[in-house]
Amino acid sequence: MDWSTLLSLAPSILASALRTATPIALAAYSGVLAERAGVVNIAIEGMMLMAAMVGDLAMLYTGSIWVGIFAGLLAAGVLALLHGALSITFKTDQIISGTAINIFAMGVTGFAYKRFLATPELSRPSPSTLQPIEIPLLKDIPVLGDVLFRNRPIVYAMLILTFVIWYALFKTPWGLRVRAVGEHPKAADTMGINVYRTRYISVFLSGLLAGLAGLWFSLEQVGHFDMLMTNGKGFIGLAAMIFGKWNPLGALAAALIFGLPEAVQINLAMSMPNVPYQFMSMIPYILTIIVLTGVVGRAVSPAADGTPYNKG
Amino acid sequence: MPLALEARGITKRFPGVLANDKVDFQLEQGEIHALLGENGAGKTTLMNILYGLYKADEGEILVDGKPITMTDPKDAIRHGIGMVHQHFMLVPVMTVAENVMLGDETPTPRSAWMGPLSHLNVKAVEEKIRELSTRYGLAVDPTEYVQTLPVGVQQRVEIIKVLYRDARILILDEPTAVLTPQEAQDMFKIMQSLVDQGVSIIFITHKLKEVLAIADRITVMRAGRVVGSTTPAQATEAQLAAMMVGREVILEVKKGEAQPGAEILKVENLSVIDDRKHKAVRGVSFAVSAGEVLGVAGVQGNGQTELVEAITGLRKAESGHIHLGDTDLVNHAPRWVFEHGTAHVPEDRQKHGLVLSYSVRDNLTLVSYYQPPFSKGGVLEEDFIAANAAKLIKEFDIRTPSAQTAVSTLSGGNQQKVIVARELNRPVKLLVAAQPTRGLDVGSIEFIHHRIIEQRDAGCAVLLASAELDEILSLSDRVAVMYKGEILDILPIKEATRERVGLLMAGVQEQR
Ligand SMILES: Nc1ncnc2c1ncn2[C@@H]1O[C@H](COP(=O)(O)OP(=O)(O)OP(=O)(O)O)[C@@H](O)[C@H]1O
Ligand SMILES: [Mg+2]
Numbered sequence: 001m002d003w004s005t006l007l008s009l010a011p012s013i014l015a016s017a018l019r020t021a022t023p024i025a026l027a028a029y030s031g032v033l034a035e036r037a038g039v040v041n042i043a044i045e046g047m048m049l050m051a052a053m054v055g056d057l058a059m060l061y062t063g064s065i066w067v068g069i070f071a072g073l074l075a076a077g078v079l080a081l082l083h084g085a086l087s088i089t090f091k092t093d094q095i096i097s098g099t100a101i102n103i104f105a106m107g108v109t110g111f112a113y114k115r116f117l118a119t120p121e122l123s124r125p126s127p128s129t130l131q132p133i134e135i136p137l138l139k140d141i142p143v144l145g146d147v148l149f150r151n152r153p154i155v156y157a158m159l160i161l162t163f164v165i166w167y168a169l170f171k172t173p174w175g176l177r178v179r180a181v182g183e184h185p186k187a188a189d190t191m192g193i194n195v196y197r198t199r200y201i202s203v204f205l206s207g208l209l210a211g212l213a214g215l216w217f218s219l220e221q222v223g224h225f226d227m228l229m230t231n232g233k234g235f236i237g238l239a240a241m242i243f244g245k246w247n248p249l250g251a252l253a254a255a256l257i258f259g260l261p262e263a264v265q266i267n268l269a270m271s272m273p274n275v276p277y278q279f280m281s282m283i284p285y286i287l288t289i290i291v292l293t294g295v296v297g298r299a300v301s302p303a304a305d306g307t308p309y310n311k312g
Numbered sequence: 313m314p315l316a317l318e319a320r321g322i323t324k325r326f327p328g329v330l331a332n333d334k335v336d337f338q339l340e341q342g343e344i345h346a347l348l349g350e351n352g353a354g355k356t357t358l359m360n361i362l363y364g365l366y367k368a369d370e371g372e373i374l375v376d377g378k379p380i381t382m383t384d385p386k387d388a389i390r391h392g393i394g395m396v397h398q399h400f401m402l403v404p405v406m407t408v409a410e411n412v413m414l415g416d417e418t419p420t421p422r423s424a425w426m427g428p429l430s431h432l433n434v435k436a437v438e439e440k441i442r443e444l445s446t447r448y449g450l451a452v453d454p455t456e457y458v459q460t461l462p463v464g465v466q467q468r469v470e471i472i473k474v475l476y477r478d479a480r481i482l483i484l485d486e487p488t489a490v491l492t493p494q495e496a497q498d499m500f501k502i503m504q505s506l507v508d509q510g511v512s513i514i515f516i517t518h519k520l521k522e523v524l525a526i527a528d529r530i531t532v533m534r535a536g537r538v539v540g541s542t543t544p545a546q547a548t549e550a551q552l553a554a555m556m557v558g559r560e561v562i563l564e565v566k567k568g569e570a571q572p573g574a575e576i577l578k579v580e581n582l583s584v585i586d587d588r589k590h591k592a593v594r595g596v597s598f599a600v601s602a603g604e605v606l607g608v609a610g611v612q613g614n615g616q617t618e619l620v621e622a623i624t625g626l627r628k629a630e631s632g633h634i635h636l637g638d639t640d641l642v643n644h645a646p647r648w649v650f651e652h653g654t655a656h657v658p659e660d661r662q663k664h665g666l667v668l669s670y671s672v673r674d675n676l677t678l679v680s681y682y683q684p685p686f687s688k689g690g691v692l693e694e695d696f697i698a699a700n701a702a703k704l705i706k707e708f709d710i711r712t713p714s715a716q717t718a719v720s721t722l723s724g725g726n727q728q729k730v731i732v733a734r735e736l737n738r739p740v741k742l743l744v745a746a747q748p749t750r751g752l753d754v755g756s757i758e759f760i761h762h763r764i765i766e767q768r769d770a771g772c773a774v775l776l777a778s779a780e781l782d783e784i785l786s787l788s789d790r791v792a793v794m795y796k797g798e799i800l801d802i803l804p805i806k807e808a809t810r811e812r813v814g815l816l817m818a819g820v821q822e823q824r
Contacts, residue, residue: 173417174428180403180414187401190365191415191473192386303405311365 011146013260013267018147019221020266021252021259022158023048023230026213027237028244028251029165030206036169036246037202038182038304042098043083045234046105047207048214051076053109056218056225057116063125068219073211079105080207081200088199091308106228113227128223130154154216161209165248178202182302185309195309210234239288245299258284313340315377316512317362317393317481322371324357326721328713331357332368333536339481344503344513346523349533350557350753351725352711355516356398358533359483362514363395364388375481389415394479396470398486398516398724398751399662404459408452408469412476413437444475448502460588462613463490463660471502482506482513486724488522489751492612492779500526518725518753520549532556557755567765570789573602576741576773577623582632582642584618592618594797595632602741605764605774606802607788609781611817615797616777617659620746623775624656625649626664636742650679653741657731657748659777665731668720672712673701675719676734700737708733709756724751729760736763743767746777761787781813795819 027044034041055072059065079101086097133156135149148159169175177198180188185195213234218225236258243257244250261280317339324332331354339345349355360366362373364382372379375391382388388395402411418437419430441454450468458466467490474482484503488496496519503513503526517523523530524544531541532555540555553561577600586592592615600606610616621627623634625646634642641649650656658664666675677697680686685696701715710729712722719727728751735743745764749757764787768774778784784791791808792799793816800816 168429171432172426172429173419173432176406176410176414176417176432177428180406183405184401184403187403187411188414190363190385190395190397190401192384192389193415194384194386 009267011143013263014147016266017259017263020262021255022155023213023216023233024237024240024258025158025252025255026209027234028240029248030209031238031241032246033202034206035305036182037178037199039203040094040306041206043101044210046102047076047079047210048230048234049109050105051211051214052218053225055215072215073208076211077207080203084200084203094306117225130220152220154220162248162252185304236284239284242299316341318374320372322368324368330536339512341512343528346527346530347516348556352723353533354536392480394474395483396487400466402458409437409454412473444472464495464612485516520552553754561754561758565761565786570604572604575599575601578635580633583630584622585630586618592797596799600773600775602771602773604789605768605787607784607791608777609784610794612779614794620777655735655740655743657735657745659746666719671716673715675730676701676704704733743772743774
């Protein structure tokens with residue numbers, strides 16, 4: 001393989017990198033929102049699966065892809081509220097609550113798949129995926145147009161959300177309160193901020209983002225639900241969250257880095273040297289461990305991350 | 313005078329403790345009302361109830377003569393009540409401006425319609441902070457991160473927080489505990505100018521001199537009850553002390569002549585860098601012998617903290633030597649330093665002295681739990697640990713419902729006593745005490761001073777760093793004065809007059 005083939009493939013590699021980065025980035029934002037408010041959410045993977053399944057199911061029964069999207073988001077939001085109730089109100093260990101939700105989601109989606117979704121003669125609307133939207137004029141910019149402006153809706157949503165969440169977290173009163181609640185809930189309480197409500201809202205929004213990440217699989221990329229189709233991307237999202245230091249801009253960069261190996265693989269499948277793909281999939285985790293050891297500047301989580309708040 | 317704030321029959325129970333027992337308290341408009349009481353008397357609890365942080369089991373709260381419902385601090389803030397808490401309520405990773413506006417954010421005019429998602433007007437807040445800071449002489453840079461600020465400055469941030477909200481009723485819970493006498497004077501000026509503007513202030517302190525100097529009225533609590541009220545004109549320090557603890561307190565420290573023995577601690581040319589990468593200690597040399605107390609005086613922030621941290625292994629020394637006996641302990645880990653016979657009462661009790669979520673019992677064995685007789689063969693000796701805790705709780709009069717209670721629920725002064733009890737209970741050659749009586753009531757101060765002198769007489773070398781000049785002068789045998797990271801002079805106690813030490817603390821060195 002020479003440089004000119006690589007160069008000619010570059011736009012398509014970048015475009016698929018952006019695509020594969022999308023669920024990772026959304027999962028990372030989901031983590032950012034919850035953890036900035038002091039609630040660890042390792043149930044993102046489960047929420048993604050649930051949204052992917054419910055989305056497909058709702059589309060199947062109503063014939064509308066948009067009803068599917070709505071139902072999927074709602075399902076993930078409900079799981080998030082369950083996680084919120086367990087960890088904020090009942091103060092259970094957040095890792096255990098998250099793990100329980102993951103296992104529950106795997107079970108329910110697996111069952112629903114076999115019972116409702118795996119029968120051959122199902123009629124889904126056609127097309128059963130969200131279609132690409134080409135942005136007039138911008139789409140014709142060389143390279144950039146192909147990479148950025150011929151994408152499907154959830155990819156655009158992810159890009160826009162990066163800035164919306166960054167802005168909301170660091171430039172608005174709401175974000176200031178969320179961060180205060182995640183760092184020092186008692187101090188926030190003394191300033192008249194309702195710690196519990198702030199945490200619930202953040203965790204719910206975290207669920208919606210996880211839901212969108214899950215819907216990317218079933219309703220934007222594939223067109224139907226498959227068992228365990230989220231494939232650990234929720235956890236890679238958490239890695240991207242840490243890598244990006246709990247900041248959506250950093251998380252997007254991390255998601256792109258983590259998405260790149262897969263994109264290269266997709267495009268160069270033929271000309272790839274004999275590197276087992278498992279090595280490629282290890283890259284995100286290795287990079288995360290490097291970040292956590294502090295080589296590339298320390299990653300410090302919010303001080304009250306994972307600790308329930310007790311009012312006196 | 314009409315009442316600004318009134319509490320009627322407030323009762324509050326915690327598991328195993330009756331923290332407030334039918335407390336009546338009245339704050340008149342425009343007065344400074346001092347609230348005194350021994351550690352654990354229930355002062356902070358009462359204030360937390362008035363501020364809506366805790367819910368009273370019984371009783372009612374009136375503002376301007378009208379009963380109000382108080383369910384959370386939001387209600388208090390709405391009624392114009394502001395509180396500076398005993399332990400700071402600041403988010404370390406945020407800037408001063410962010411901390412000040414938290415909960416009462418100013419949006420930019422154009423984005424105001426977006427409510428919680430409007431654009432924070434940081435510039436406007438910084439401007440208002442600068443204005444408050446010049447008006448009241450509270451030097452603070454609103455763009456700095458709180459975690460880089462010394463405690464004295466953090467205190468100013470707390471005060472700016474309440475001024476920013478135009479509080480009419482101010483609760484100050486031990487605001488002077490972490491201040492130097494000079495800073496405390498500045499604080500009083502601020503309080504006075506606030507009162508002139510019609511603000512009413514509740515002022516909690518353990519320093520009786522301050523009470524007599526600034527209060528209009530004084531209320532004393534003991535064991536959850538109000539035991540009496542008086543005015544500065546009618547009371548003396550000794551009377552107040554007796555009222556607080558229910559017995560006579562000897563305010564003077566009685567001690568004999570020091571009998572210095574062999575040199576225990578020898579510091580040579582020590583330099584230390586602080587968190588902000590400034591050189592905080594600059595080539596300091598001194599020695600402390602067995603059987604003497606060397607006091608380190610100085611205005612806070614002149615390197616005392618870093619000096620103590622270097623000696624106890626909490627901070628790396630940049631250069632120089634610290635000899636403990638014949639070993640150089642420079643850059644050794646804290647455990648190593650402890651094992652070689654050092655006890656440490658740290659300046660920041662919650663950060664370096666305690667594991668807040670652990671029980672009193674476990675905190676009392678925190679430095680020796682892995683050694684016999686506290687453990688054998690890697691297994692904790694629960695019986696011994698329990699007996700040890702019971703003994704220390706009794707001896708040091710730690711007010712706690714039980715040894716199993718989490719230290720975080722103890723009153724500030726009792727948290728301090730846990731540390732002092734642990735550190736004075738070990739056989740050590742060197743005691744390094746930084747602000748050992750911060751936040752303690754007069755009775756406990758008397759007791760702990762007594763114990764420090766006892767340690768001295770038993771042949772321990774004592775290094776005492778304190779912002780309390782009285783404490784330094786009454787305990788020390790020699791006084792070292794630190795200024796801008798250097799020791800300007802070391803005076804024998806006979807020559808260490810208030811005036812001389814005060815001048816040295818201000819950096820004025822006599823010509824010889
Ligand atoms: N959150 C809590 N949970 C359980 N017990 C508590 C709690 N807060 C206070 N207490 C108990 O209530 C009693 C009164 O404590 P409080 O903090 O009001 O004392 P204080 O007068 O402020 O003392 P100090 O001068 O030492 O600060 C103490 O015995 C303390 O252990
Ligand atoms: Mg108190």
